[in-house]
Amino acid sequence: MRFLLVVIVLAIVGHLLRKALRPPPRGGETRPAQPETMVRCALCDLHLPRSEALAEGERHFCCADHRRRWRERAEAQRGRN
Numbered sequence: 001m002r003f004l005l006v007v008i009v010l011a012i013v014g015h016l017l018r019k020a021l022r023p024p025p026r027g028g029e030t031r032p033a034q035p036e037t038m039v040r041c042a043l044c045d046l047h048l049p050r051s052e053a054l055a056e057g058e059r060h061f062c063c064a065d066h067r068r069r070w071r072e073r074a075e076a077q078r079g080r081n
């Protein structure tokens, strides 16, 4: 009886260990976890992760409002020249 109990416990522990050691299946998607690139808002100099920033060519913005204001400023400067 005790032998059976030991076998069962070992089976459960082995199963859990295999589950813990095996990387979770994610449909073949193997993206290495790398630190997020930080970018700077062209208007207010706020640093934020690139995934949260709004890109406009080479520039990045912290929000749509700053992108709009930067565009307006750029167009005003272009109009002056």
Ligand SMILES: [Zn+2]
Pocket: 041, 042, 043, 044, 045, 046, 061, 062, 063, 066
């Ligand atoms: Zn900004």
